[in-house]
Structure formats: C-alpha cells, structure tokens
Amino acid sequence: MTMMKKLLTSAVASAMMASGAQAAISNDTVKIGYLADMSGTYRDLAGPNGLKALEMAIADFGGQVNGAKIEVVSADDRNSPDTSSSTVRRWVENEDVDLVAGMVASSVSIAVSKILEENDRLGIISGSAASSITNEHCTPNHIHYVYDTYPLANGTASAVVKEGGKTWYMLTADYAFGHALEGDVTRVVEANGGEVIGTVRHPFPTQDFSSFILQAQASGADVIGLANAGADTTNAITTASEFGVTQSGQTLAALLLFLTDVHALGAETAQGIQLTTGWYWDMNDETREWSDRFMEETGVRPTMVHAGIYSSTMQYLNAVKATGSDDAQTVRKQMMDTPINDMFAKNGKIRVDGRMVHDMYLAEVKTPAESTNEWDLYKILRTIPAEESYRPLSESKCKLVNN
Amino acid sequence: MSMIFGVPVAVLSGQLLIGIINGAFYALLSLGLAVIFGLLKIINFAHGAMYMLGAMTTVLMFDYLGVNYWAALLLAPLLVGAFGVVIEYFLLRRIAGQDHIYSLLLTFGVALIITGVLVNWFGVSGLRYTMPDMFKGGVNLGFMFMPYYRAWVIVAALLVCFATWFMIEKTKLGAYLRAGTEDSQLMQGFGINVPLLISLTYGFGVALAAFAGVLAAPIYSVTPVMGSATLITVFAVVVIGGMGSIGGAIITGILMGVIEGLTKTFYPPASSAVVFLVMVLVLMFRPSGLFGKEA
Numbered sequence: 001m002t003m004m005k006k007l008l009t010s011a012v013a014s015a016m017m018a019s020g021a022q023a024a025i026s027n028d029t030v031k032i033g034y035l036a037d038m039s040g041t042y043r044d045l046a047g048p049n050g051l052k053a054l055e056m057a058i059a060d061f062g063g064q065v066n067g068a069k070i071e072v073v074s075a076d077d078r079n080s081p082d083t084s085s086s087t088v089r090r091w092v093e094n095e096d097v098d099l100v101a102g103m104v105a106s107s108v109s110i111a112v113s114k115i116l117e118e119n120d121r122l123g124i125i126s127g128s129a130a131s132s133i134t135n136e137h138c139t140p141n142h143i144h145y146v147y148d149t150y151p152l153a154n155g156t157a158s159a160v161v162k163e164g165g166k167t168w169y170m171l172t173a174d175y176a177f178g179h180a181l182e183g184d185v186t187r188v189v190e191a192n193g194g195e196v197i198g199t200v201r202h203p204f205p206t207q208d209f210s211s212f213i214l215q216a217q218a219s220g221a222d223v224i225g226l227a228n229a230g231a232d233t234t235n236a237i238t239t240a241s242e243f244g245v246t247q248s249g250q251t252l253a254a255l256l257l258f259l260t261d262v263h264a265l266g267a268e269t270a271q272g273i274q275l276t277t278g279w280y281w282d283m284n285d286e287t288r289e290w291s292d293r294f295m296e297e298t299g300v301r302p303t304m305v306h307a308g309i310y311s312s313t314m315q316y317l318n319a320v321k322a323t324g325s326d327d328a329q330t331v332r333k334q335m336m337d338t339p340i341n342d343m344f345a346k347n348g349k350i351r352v353d354g355r356m357v358h359d360m361y362l363a364e365v366k367t368p369a370e371s372t373n374e375w376d377l378y379k380i381l382r383t384i385p386a387e388e389s390y391r392p393l394s395e396s397k398c399k400l401v402n403n
Numbered sequence: 404m405s406m407i408f409g410v411p412v413a414v415l416s417g418q419l420l421i422g423i424i425n426g427a428f429y430a431l432l433s434l435g436l437a438v439i440f441g442l443l444k445i446i447n448f449a450h451g452a453m454y455m456l457g458a459m460t461t462v463l464m465f466d467y468l469g470v471n472y473w474a475a476l477l478l479a480p481l482l483v484g485a486f487g488v489v490i491e492y493f494l495l496r497r498i499a500g501q502d503h504i505y506s507l508l509l510t511f512g513v514a515l516i517i518t519g520v521l522v523n524w525f526g527v528s529g530l531r532y533t534m535p536d537m538f539k540g541g542v543n544l545g546f547m548f549m550p551y552y553r554a555w556v557i558v559a560a561l562l563v564c565f566a567t568w569f570m571i572e573k574t575k576l577g578a579y580l581r582a583g584t585e586d587s588q589l590m591q592g593f594g595i596n597v598p599l600l601i602s603l604t605y606g607f608g609v610a611l612a613a614f615a616g617v618l619a620a621p622i623y624s625v626t627p628v629m630g631s632a633t634l635i636t637v638f639a640v641v642v643i644g645g646m647g648s649i650g651g652a653i654i655t656g657i658l659m660g661v662i663e664g665l666t667k668t669f670y671p672p673a674s675s676a677v678v679f680l681v682m683v684l685v686l687m688f689r690p691s692g693l694f695g696k697e698a
Contacts, residue, residue, distance in 0.1 A: 039522055039527075040527065040628065041628065043522070043526065043527045044527055174671075200671050201672055202667075202671055202672075203672065205632065206674075207632060207633065208425055210421045210424070210553070211418055211422075212671070214414070214418065214421060215414065215418075215667075215668065218413070218414045218417070231527070231624055234528070234624045235624050238624060242534070242541075242553075242622060243550060244541060244548050260528045261528060263528065264529040264530070264531065264624060265531070266531045268533075
C-alpha cells in the first residue's frame with residue numbers, strides 16, 4: 001500500500017515537473033537532520049566533525065537552494081536504535097526534516113530507514129557498514145553512500161587469502177554490522193579456496209580481548225579476522241600484538257579500519273596491516289585540497305565517512321536545486337540519474353537498491369620510516385573497480401530489484 | 404588432548420589465568436569503591452572517571468613531560484588522589500549525612516562533566532601509550548603465551564590490594580579511620596582531625612582507581628570513555644561482595660574475573676552479562692552480599 005502511494009506520489013511529482021508546474025520546496029526550507037554517535041565509541045570517525053563536513057557543504061552552497069534556506073539540526077544517536085528511532089520520528093513527524101544524514105551503527109541505520117520509509121523522507125547513510133542495508137533491509141527511502149561490508153571483504157579478505165591465509169578464525173562484533181561482515185568475509189574466503197574454522201561473537205563494545213585472542217591462537221588458524229570496528233578493533237590489535245600473535249606466524253586481518261583508528265594505533269603498531277577503504281585524503285590534488293579545508297575547520301584529517309558526508313550532501317542539494325523539490329522520491333530519482341564526479345568519487349552511481357557504487361581501494365599501513373607525518377598513514381596498493389567491489393544486483397535480495 | 408565440556412584443558416587453563424588477570428583489575432577498582440563506601444558511605448559514581456583519569460594522566464605526562472611508567476605509577480595516583488581530595492572538600496562535604504542518593508547523583512554528575520570535557524579535547528579514538536621496554540614480550544607457559552606485562556599486573560594489583568586491606572583492618576591508622584566514621588564527634592573529642600581523615604580517605608580510594616588506570620594504560624586503548632563501561636561491572640562486583648566489605652571486594656573481584664573469563668570461552672555473547680546474572684542471584688539469596696554483614 002505504502003509502496004503504491006509512493007509510486008503515485010513520484011508519478012504525480014514527475015508529471016508536475018514535466019508539465020512545467022513549479023514543484024515546491026516544503027516550508028521554503030530544506031531541513032537536514034544530522035544523526036551520529038557524538039560521544040561514544042564511533043564518535044571520531046563521523047561525530048561532530050561529520051557535522052562540520054555537512055556544514056561545509058551547506059556553506060559551499062551559499063546556505064540556500066533555489067531561494068529556500070537550508071537548516072541543520074543534529075542529535076547524538078548514542079549507538080542506540082531506540083534513541084535514534086524516537087529522534088528521527090520527532091524530526092520527520094513534527095519538525096519537517098527532509099533529509100537524515102550521517103548514521104553510523106548499522107543497527108541505527110536499519111531502524112531509522114524503516115521510519116523514513118513510513119514517512120516518505122530521505123536518508124543518506126554515510127557511516128554504516130552492513131551490506132544488508134541495501135540488501136534485505138533496502139527501502140526506496142535511503143541511500144548507502146560510502147562503503148559496505150561487501151567490498152571490505154572483497155578487498156581485504158581476498159587479498160589475504162591470495163597471500164596464503166587459507167584458514168580463518170573470526171572475532172565478530174555481536175550485532176547487525178558484525179554479522180553482515182562475517183557473512184561477507186566467509187563468502188569471499190570460501191570462494192577463494194579458504195575456510196573459516198571458528199568464530200567468536202563478542203559483546204559490543206568489549207575492552208578486554210585477551211580471552212578471545214587466546215582462543216584464536218589456540219585454533220591454529222592462519223588468519224585472525226577482525227569483524228568489528230572502532231575501539232573494539234584497536235583494542236583487539238593491541239592485545240594481539242601483546243600476546244605475540246604475529247610472532248607465532250598468524251596474520252591479523254582487520255576488515256574495517258578507519259583513518260582515526262590507524263592514527264590512534266600509530267604506524268609503529270599498525271604497520272603492514274592491509275585494509276579496504278572508500279577514500280583516502282592523500283590520493284590526489286582534489287582530495288588533498290578538500291582535506292586541507294577540512295583540517296582548517298577541525299584540526300584533523302578526514303575519514304572516508306567525513307568526505308562522504310560532504311560529497312553526498314552536495315549531491316543531495318544539487319538534486320534539490322535541479323528538481324526544485326525536496327520531495328524524497330523526486331530527489332532520490334534525480335540523484336540516481338546523476339553520476340557522481342567530485343573529490344570523493346569518479347563515475348559514482350546510485351543504484352535502484354540505494355547503493356552508491358564507486359571504486360574502492362586496497363591500502364596498506366605505512367611503516368614509521370615511510371610515514372612523513374602523523375596522518376601520512378596509507379599507501380594505496382590497488383584500486384578495486386566499482387563493478388568488482390559491490391554486491392551485483394543479480395545477487396540482490398532487495399525488494400526494489402526485480403530478480 | 405584431554406577435554407572438559409568440549410574445550411581442551413590447555414585452553415581452559417589459559418582462560419583461567421586470563422580471568423585472574425582481569426579479576427585483579429576488578430579487585431583493585433572495587434576495592435577503592437568499597438573503601439569509599441565502607442568508610443564514608445559515599446556511592447562513588449565518579450570511580451570510572453578516576454580510573455580513566457589515571458590512565459590519561461599517565462599518557463599525557465609521558466607525552467608532554469617525558470614522565471616514565473614507573474614514575475607515573477606513583478605520580479598519577481597522587482595527582483588524581485589530590486583531585487579527589489579537592490572534590491571531597493568542595494563538593495561532597497556539603498552533602499555529608501544526607502541520603503546516599505545525593506552522593507550518587509553528585510559523583511555521577513562530576514563523572515559526566517570530566518568525561519565530556521575530555522571527549523571534547525581528545526576524542527574517543529584513544530591515545531597512544533607504548534609499553535615500557537622491559538615488559539615487551541612474554542614467556543610461553545606451554546598452555547598459553549603469557550605477556551610479561553600481564554604477570555606484572557597480577558603482582559602489582561594483589562600487592563596493593565593486600566596492603567590496603569592490611570592498613571584498614573590491622574593498623575592503628577585504620578582503626579582511627581573506622582572509628583572516625585562510626586562516631587566522628589567522639590573521635591574529634593580525642594583530638595583526631597576527622598574531616599581531614601575523611602578527605603584523605605576519599606582521596607585514597609580515588610588514588611586506587613587511578614593506580615588501576617596506570618596499569619591499564621599500556622594494554623587498553625586510553626580514551627575518555629574507557630571508565631564508563633568498567634564502572635558498572637565494578638559496581639556489580641562490589642554489590643556481590645557486599646557493599647563496604649574490603650576483603651569481600653578483593654575476593655569477589657578475582658572471582659568475577661574468572662567467571663567472566665570462563666563465559667568468554669563457553670558462551671561469549673553472555674560474557675558482558677554474566678556478572679549481572681551473578682549479582683541478581685546473590686541479591687536474591689544473600690541480599691547483603693557474599694561477604695557483607697547484615698545491615
């Protein structure tokens with residue numbers, strides 16, 4: 001029923017545009033709600049600096065689009081689907097928020113996207129990882145922009161298996177994101193002739209990993225795969241190095257590492273770790289130029305999530321400008337029709353399932369000798385082309401894809 | 404290889420040892436809480452923040468002043484303890500004698516402020532602290548690889564725990580302390596400066612938390628939020644041991660470390676909940692805790 005309504009709405013909207021009628025921006029305001037972990041374990045990879053990135057995009061747009069002013073509200077999601085749901089419900093039902101941006105913990109994004117679907121508003125998810133967000137949890141009301149667990153597994157896991165890491169032991173964060181990543185890694189490892197011989201699902205968050213590292217050591221697996229993020233990953237890596245994991249011949253594969261994590265670990269501890277990333281600040285003049293501006297605002301180098309928030313907000317505002325509307329379906333369609341070419345992506349494309357597909361990069365953390373400053377941390381080993389990176393639509397379980 | 408419930412004995416021994424190490428941390432932290440509650444009847448919700456301050460001070464003193472690990476082991480608890488005395492003197496003293504809930508709310512507020520300010524300054528990704536060179540590496544015990552540092556944690560924590568217990572339960576100073584909190588007017592009549600004694604006791608409890616923080620700095624990522632999760636577990640430990648029981652806090656701390664470690668082996672998803680499960684059971688059958696005196 002709601003699906004039908006949406007189709008109708010968008011049909012009417014496009015008809016209005018085709019007939020030249022002026023599609024309107026509601027309340028003469030484009031209101032963006034920024035939702036992210038502002039104080040917890042995922043704060044640094046998005047958080048307050050993500051809000052800065054969003055504001056940079058709005059400032060670059062002159063603070064208004066087609067004469068309508070652009071407003072921002074923000075909230076701390078506390079990594080809690082419940083808290084986030086009530087915030088977003090208030091935003092869309094009482095405060096006329098048109099777009100929800102940011103969003104980090106996958107469980108938060110999945111909960112929020114359902115509310116957006118009920119109310120027919122748009123969400124652009126930049127921080128989350130679970131590939132299920134545009135697979136079984138896809139809606140016509142959200143876009144997943146920066147990366148997901150599918151290319152993380154494709155990039156890092158296949159590289160590690162090809163280097164001889166045949167047997168894997170997984171340490172998985174016990175919630176939606178960890179499960180999705182574990183599933184995607186298992187698929188890639190098996191497809192490349194390897195095997196996952198054991199899994200521990202640890203509570204999120206966990207401070208002490210010694211017990212889990214010990215179990216992983218006892219398993220005798222070639223590779224210990226870390227399907228977690230943020231402080232969980234850095235704690236696991238620190239503990240692994242303390243317990244002599246690498247000396248005993250096992251390899252660590254951190255499947256999701258953000259620049260802020262590597263910065264916290266330092267080149268000394270993190271050197272040689274391979275990771276997959278959607279973007280790195282020091283790739284070309286365009287990325288460096290934007291990163292310099294970001295650093296002036298925040299004092300730190302941007303993560304791929306920060307860059308994605310800026311880029312996706314620009315794409316959104318451009319779509320609002322082109323269609324003269326802030327209606328979710330009209331804007332989403334315009335965004336899908338427009339290839340993304342900016343500091344974040346080249347020939348990026350938003351698919352019908354809401355997945356923004358773009359090139360990904362396999363990177364390796366530099367050694368202290370190679371690193372010239374505290375943020376000079378990655379060397380890019382390989383560009384993974386967009387079509388090779390993401391889950392093909394032919395394998396999709398998304399209800400918007402006709403399979 | 405011999406097995407117990409499908410887990411090799413070697414793995415199990417390793418997990419037991421890890422449990423004891425983590426238990427030593429719990430013991431140290433719950434000991435501070437128990438000292439503060441047992442002697443001052445203050446429910447110190449700022450304890451996690453003080454643990455975090457101990458770790459942060461260690462890292463910052465090293466980064467900016469070059470203070471090494473051994474000096475930090477002494478200096479960080481002193482500094483944080485002094486900070487605790489300031490809090491006691493300016494804030495807690497004003498609500499002395501009121502219902503417990505006031506000290507709980509006040510210290511909780513203090514913890515939120517400290518954490519919030521530091522999150523703003525340092526973020527949450529963690530500060531780097533390198534392990535002192537002499538602790539790098541470890542020894543293979545046959546059933547597990549034992550990092551030298553973890554062995555040191557057990558020794559240091561147990562020494563401090565024992566010294567604290569001994570001081571409070573067996574020395575004259577401890578007797579003054581206990582008497583001062585029991586009947587402060589009478590003690591003051593004997594010429595003992597009870598308010599000073601109370602300030603110092605709070606400072607000492609806080610210093611114990613900071614000491615645990617220094618021990619944690621080389622092995623956990625040091626962030627302003629590191630105390631909040633630990634605090635709740637440690638409170639459960641104190642409740643299980645019996646609020647205010649010094650010896651009980653130490654023994655229960657180690658016991659809970661072991662139980663948590665075993666849960667991590669047999670059913671990891673429950674490992675963050677098992678301590679609270681034990682707490683529920685203990686409260687049902689022994690409301691004053693395993694080692695508590697009937698109230």
